[in-house]
Structures are given as C-alpha cells and as structure tokens.
Amino acid sequence: MATPVMEAKNLSKLFPVKGGFLGRSAGVVRAVDDVSFTIAPGQTLGLVGESGCGKTTTAKLVLGLEEPTGGSILFEGKDLHSLDGTGRRHYRRSVQAVFQDPFASLNPRMRVGAIIAEPLVTNETLPGPEVKKRIAHLLELVGLPERAAELFPHEFSGGQRQRIAIARSLALAPRLVVLDEPVSALDVSIRAQILNLLRDLQAQLGLSYLFIAHDLAAVAHMSHTIAVMYLGKIAESGEASALSRAPKHPYTQALFSAALPSHPDERREEIILPGEVPSPLRPPSGCRFHPRCPHVMPRCSAEVPALKPQETRLVACHLFD
C-alpha cells in the first residue's frame, strides 16, 4: 500500500478549563482522546459524530491550527514535529480547508480573483500574467466563468461562493483538503452540484479528503472509510458502505438508525437513545457511551474498551471481546 497522505497516531488534545477563584484550573476537556486514523492518497475519510464529539478539533489538529497535547501526526510518512521550516511550509501548502459557511469564509472587500490568488501570492513568487492564468484555470476547474475573477463575493449565490472557496483551497495544488460541513449551509438543490464537483475534482487531481458532516447519507456517499466519534474517542471505523449498512458499535447503530429515511416506506428499527451526550468536562468512566448504551454490562463502567479489529473494521466495544 502507498504511504498514507496523513496518519494520526494516538492523537490527543486536552483543553484546560479555568474557573473559580483566581482562575484556578477546574479540570481538562478531553476534546480528542487517543485517536488514530489514516487517510490514503485519493481517498476520503468521513468523520461523523454529534456536536462536542471532537470532529472539529480533529480537523484543526490536521490543519495544524492546534498543537496536539499527545500523540503524533505523520504527513507523507514524516512526523510533523521533526519537520524543519521548509518541511513545515510544504505541509501547510499541502493541506487546505473548505469551511461550512461561504458567507463568512470569503472577504467581502476582495475581488474573487484576489481571494483565489491570495494563497499563491503569499506562498510563491509568480509573475502577474502567470497568476492570472492560474486563476482562470482554477475558476474553470470549479465551473465558474473567467469573468468571475473581477467580481465581489456578494455578487454570487451560496453555491457559487462555495465553488470560490473550493477554488481557493486548490490554488496551491494540495494533497489533502479538509471539508468541514461543506454543503450544510447550502440549499438542497445546490448540494448535489457541490458534492459532484468535489467527487470530480478528487478523481481529476487525486486529492484526499477529510470530510466532516452531520448528514450521514452525504458522508456515506462521499467517503471510502468512515470514522464515528463519540466524546473525543473513535467508537468505530471501517469501510464506508459496510459500516453504514451494518454498524456494529451500539452508538453507531443508534446514530445510523436515527438517520432520516429517504422514502416513506423505509422503516428501520429505531434505537432511541435515552438522555444526551454528557459533558466532555466530566466524561463517564470506562466506556464513555455506557450511560446511554442499550447493551451496557458491568465491566463497561469500569474498563475503557480498546479499538480492536472486528472483521473488516475497528470497533471499541466490550461486546466484541
């Protein structure tokens, strides 16, 4: 197998919480706790889970916007910590992001051409005509007309703005693009356009994606592998279609059973979980899912289950020991 573009090994990120008198430490939030995954070249890893499960922190760690407090990230087989200035620059250029809200992620005072060219201008010394040529090429890649470069973001609809954000992320020919809820701010009839565009670009440019979304069907549609997170830990990960068709971890089962049907005749057995996701400040002992789990056993509250291979995937649950 080719060297993975990105590999996370036992990655952790703890946030200290200050509170009380004189801002004494009131504990730590284990936002990401001992998480490992790999992203292969040209493949998509889908990351799902509910708010507070650590998806966005994971994305920030991958983007280098946060420093991990434990574990390591390997980019093209090299540990980020061992990289020198040049290596670090190469890494920052090779990992780009597209965010949820294209109304917030584009500067309203800049022309689209300047927005797309900004990464080029700050990272490379290119002559003006060459920059122009690159902008035209990027606009063509994302299906926008060349004259779009002269306009401002407010002259575009949500879907077109997201195309601009995608063009900007591709300006430095990255290897990995982090897609954080890239279609959830868009209209329903526009989402398919953007999802198709992302798939086409992946096939054309051999990109890898880290795809983060709430919409399970969209994740299943886009991903080669899926990792399900719950309170900072990976509950289950594996090949996308197998995992979405037959989830094994009780949390994954409940999550996928809660996905909305695509046809009124589609009746699945719904697993309604009691309660809500506990605060990551005081995660439950043992398996973090045990207070809501329908299959809870005595040892679940005592022992943290390890992520172990189970057929074609990894599951962290005592049921499979």
Add this chain to the structure above:
Amino acid sequence: MSPLLDVRKLGVHYVTARGTRVTKAVDEVSFSLEAGETLGIVGESGSGKTTLALSLLRLLPTAARIVGGEVRFEGEDLVPKSERDMRHIRGKRIAMILQDPMASLNPLFTVGDQVAEPLRVHEGSSRKSAWARAKELLRSVRIPAPEARVKEYPHQMSGGMRQRIVGAIGISCEPRLLIADEPTTSLDLTIQAQYLNLLRELQRAHGLALIFITHNLGIVAKMCDRVAVMYAGRMVEAGPVKAMFDHPAHPYTRALLESIPRMSDARQRLTAIDGQPPDLARLPAGCAFQPRCPVAVDRCRTEAPPDIVVAPSHAARCWLASPGPVASAAAGRADVVGR
C-alpha cells in the same frame, strides 16, 4: 365536515417603503388540513415557506402584506380579524415552534414562568395552578426532574431540552394546530430522533394537526401524511407523501428527490439540478422553474401553468403533468394511501 385549516389563494407580498418594488413571497397558495393530520411544507430558502407559516398566524413583518385569499381556521377567516382577536388565537388555538429555541425563550425568566405564561394569559389560571401544570407539561416532554427544572433558566439547559421546553409551551393550551418551522435543524441526530418521536406522541395524545416547515425531505418521509412543495413563492406540487415519493408529478420535485444522497447507493453520481433558485423580485416569465427544468417546452417560457390534478388529492403546477394514464394508474394506489 369542513377541514380544520383551509387556505385559499393566499397571496403575501413584500413591498419596499416607497412601494416601488414588490416581491411575491407567497403567490396564490391553497391547501387544507384535517384535524390530527400532518402536512409537510418543503422548499428551499426563499421559497416562501416561512412567510406562509407566519401569515397563518398573522405574524408577518411590517413590509409584508396579505394581498388576497383566505385562511379559514375552524370555519372562520383569520385574514380580516383584528390584532386583538388574533391574540386569543395565537398560542391558544394555533401554536408555533421556531427553529432556534434559544431565540424563542426569554433568558431572563425561569422555564416555569415561560411555560406557565400562556396558561395565565389565555386561561386566567392562578400562578399556583399554572406552575403545577407547567411541571406536568415538562414531564410530558420528558424533562428529567421537572420539580427542579421549572426554577432554572434557559441557559442551564441543553439544546435538545430547550427545544422540548418550547414544545411544552406550544402544547400548554392544547391547541388544535401546531406549526413547527424547522424544529430540529439545530439539534443533533439522536436528539432529533427523540424530538420527532415526542412530537408524534404529543400529536396522538392531543389530536393535534401538525404543519412541518422544512427543507429536509427525510423529515417529510418520516413524519408527514401529506406534503406541499414550494418553489419561488408558489406551491408547485401537493399530495399524499407516498404518492409524491413514488410518482412525483412536478419536475422540480422529481429532481429534488433524485439529488439527495441515499445511504443505500453509496458513491454513485448524484443527479444535480442545474442553476440556482430565482430571485423572487425578478422571476422568469411563465413557470418559475422553467430555466432549470430539464423537460421545459416553449409554453413553459410564456405561460405560468395552472394546478393540474394528477390523482385524487394530488396536484402539480406543470404543463407536462397530465391527468391521463399516470393519474388513472395512481388513482387506485392513492385510494389505498389516502385516508
């Protein structure tokens, strides 16, 4: 028997201060709803679905005007009613749940005060009996330890709990109709499932009629008996949910259903709808969907299509929707589906 809610040719326009620009946010919309029934109103942003919901309660912003049509609720037209009469209907006969529970709850009052308020206003209950009832209501929406929770403030609750409190306020005066505008968009998936099941239980227990305003066809498939699809201020298709999923009669509905990723056919190319929704102030001539429609003919570009009945209680605004063989084939099915 007349239906619980009967909306006839309702038109709502937004007019600029000088009256120079008119936006037809809701254009000749008609639909009806029986007691205990669930209707889904589906559309994209700017399709007029929220304006439609607000006009049912006459809660429109000042720039909006109801320019025509009727909103018959329990046989009475709400459009000519005075503001004072409407205040007796809002919250009592028709209640509404909005998208963001933090915005619909007052952060300065306790949860108990807010759940008890409609009871005190509409039913003149004493403070004590209203609070006792508030506790019961919190229990009925599955808030754990309601005795303690009534004294707490909205910021002390999670998103799912807040939305359940808004639900408790909604049902406090036992309304006949509950309008829910994107009630679960701010909730997580497993919490959404809890909430939708709760709404269904409340509906059964109280014989509520429900209107779901949503952009999510999954909610429609799960919750609704009937569905109405809005596009650019017009209702382009309305019918029983199953008939519409099986035989969508309007090209927009068909395209929408095809463009949604499904869990079962992973990594297949999606059928995208080209272009984008039109600007309501600059609608194209003829049918509003015509510039994006894959099957548009010349007539679509000049004349707006009327409602064409394709099967019993299933209509579409499309020149190509024929009451011909499709309708007769679907008719038998619709009888089974219809109630």
